[in-house]
Amino acid sequence: MNELTIAGVKATELAREYGTPLYVYDQEKIEEKLLEFKENFTSPRFKTKILYASKAFQTIEMIDLVHSFGFCLDVVSGGEFFTALQSQMPVENIYFHGNNKSFAELEFAIENGLQHVIADNLMEVEFLSELAKTQKRNLQVMLRLNVGIDAHTHEYIVTAHIDSKFGMSYESVDCQKAIQLIQESEFLELEGFHAHIGSQIFDLTAWFAEIEKLVHVLKDFDESLTLNLGGGFGVTYTEADKPIPIAENMKAFIEKTEEILEKENVMIRELIIEPGRSVVAEAGITLYTIGYQKKTPNKQYYFVDGGMTDNIRPALYQAEYSCDVVNKLDVEKTETVTIAGKMCESGDIIIQQTKLPKVTTGDILAVYSTGAYGFSMSSHYNRATRPAVIFVKKGESRIVVKRESYEDLLRGEVVYESK
Numbered sequence: 001m002n003e004l005t006i007a008g009v010k011a012t013e014l015a016r017e018y019g020t021p022l023y024v025y026d027q028e029k030i031e032e033k034l035l036e037f038k039e040n041f042t043s044p045r046f047k048t049k050i051l052y053a054s055k056a057f058q059t060i061e062m063i064d065l066v067h068s069f070g071f072c073l074d075v076v077s078g079g080e081f082f083t084a085l086q087s088q089m090p091v092e093n094i095y096f097h098g099n100n101k102s103f104a105e106l107e108f109a110i111e112n113g114l115q116h117v118i119a120d121n122l123m124e125v126e127f128l129s130e131l132a133k134t135q136k137r138n139l140q141v142m143l144r145l146n147v148g149i150d151a152h153t154h155e156y157i158v159t160a161h162i163d164s165k166f167g168m169s170y171e172s173v174d175c176q177k178a179i180q181l182i183q184e185s186e187f188l189e190l191e192g193f194h195a196h197i198g199s200q201i202f203d204l205t206a207w208f209a210e211i212e213k214l215v216h217v218l219k220d221f222d223e224s225l226t227l228n229l230g231g232g233f234g235v236t237y238t239e240a241d242k243p244i245p246i247a248e249n250m251k252a253f254i255e256k257t258e259e260i261l262e263k264e265n266v267m268i269r270e271l272i273i274e275p276g277r278s279v280v281a282e283a284g285i286t287l288y289t290i291g292y293q294k295k296t297p298n299k300q301y302y303f304v305d306g307g308m309t310d311n312i313r314p315a316l317y318q319a320e321y322s323c324d325v326v327n328k329l330d331v332e333k334t335e336t337v338t339i340a341g342k343m344c345e346s347g348d349i350i351i352q353q354t355k356l357p358k359v360t361t362g363d364i365l366a367v368y369s370t371g372a373y374g375f376s377m378s379s380h381y382n383r384a385t386r387p388a389v390i391f392v393k394k395g396e397s398r399i400v401v402k403r404e405s406y407e408d409l410l411r412g413e414v415v416y417e418s419k
C-alpha cells in the first residue's frame, strides 16, 4: 500500500512512536529554503543580511539550525529573546522588534548584550535613549516606518493602514523627533529604516513600491544606512497558492534595489530581509489520528485529535490547508468531508470540504504546510496539551519539543488550602 513518508520515515511509524497530534518537520526542506535564501540574496553593491523571523516557529534547535546557515534572528518579545540566548546565536545577531516592548524586556535584553533594536514609536526611542545612557550601552536603532502599503492580499493598496499600530510615517512629527533624538544621543546610533508590508505576498510590485519609498527616505541622510524590508514571502498551502520561487524573489529584490539606488544616487550600508513563514511552513506537517466520523444532512465530518489549539489559522484567518490520509494515498478520494478538531467551538474546523478516501477510526491524517505559525500560536484552550515537535532527516527522527503532560498544564497554579 502506498504510504506517506517524511524524510524517509513512514508517517504511520512516526505517529506510532511519538503519538498524535504531532508536528513533524522535514529538516532538509528547511535547509533547502535557508540555502535558497542565502545563495540568492547577495549583491556586489552592498552587504546583505537575512534575519529569520522566529515568531513563525521558534525553538532552540531551530535557532541553532538557522545560525548554522549564517542567518541572524528577529525576536519580538522578552520570551523570544530569552530563548535565543539559550541557543548558539550570538547576541549581536539578534534584532529586537515589537510595538510595545516593556521597560523590563528592554532592560533585560540590553543587560544581556542586545545591540540591534527596531524601534516602533517615539516613546520607545525616548525610553531607549534614557536606558542606553543609564546602562552606558551602545545601541543600533532602526526605525520602523509605516510606508502606507498593505500587501496582505494578492493586490496591494497604497495609503492603506495609515492607522496601523506598527511604525511611524516618515513625514510625521514623531518620526522626525525620533530621528533627532537618536542623532543627539551619545549611545544610540541610527542604523537605518525598516518596513514590513504584509504576509503571504505573491506579487513583487508591492515590495518594489516599498523599496522605492525607503530609498527615497535615505536621500535625506549623508551617511549610508541600512534598509530592512521585512518578510512576507508567500508559500503553498493549497494548490491555488502560486508563490514566487525564493531564488527568483531574491534576485528581483536585489536587482530592484540596485536599480533604485543607482537612479536615486544613494548608497546603503546593508540590505536586510526577515523571512519567517517561507523558511518553515512547507517543511512542517501535522499528523492527527482520525476519531469518529459523522454525517449531517449536508456534511460529512472526520474528527481529529487536535484542532484550533495546535493550528488556530483556519479559525483566525480562514486559512486553507490540504491533507491526505497517510496510509491510504492510493485509495480513491470518494468522500467530500470537513476535518474538524475536538475543541468546544463550532469554528474549530481545520479544513472545510475536501476530498478524501473513506476512512476507519485510527487512520492517520497529514495536514500539509503547517510549519509556520502552528506551534508558535498553539494554546491550552480546553486544557489541550501541546503536541510534540520532531525533526526528521535522512530516515532519522528526533524529538525537538516534548509532548506536554497533564502535569505541565498545572505548572504555575497555586491552590490555597483554606478557602
Ligand code: LLP
Pocket (backbone or CB within 6 Å): 053, 056, 074, 097, 196, 198, 199, 200, 230, 231, 232, 233, 274, 275, 276, 277, 278, 313, 372, 373
Ligand atoms: N518581519 C516583521 C516585522 C513581521 O511583522 C513579520 C510577521 C515577519 C517579519 C515575518 O513574516 P512572514 O515571512 O512569516 O510572513 N500569524 C500570522 C502571521 C503574522 C505575521 C506577523 N508578522 C499567520 O499565521 O499567518
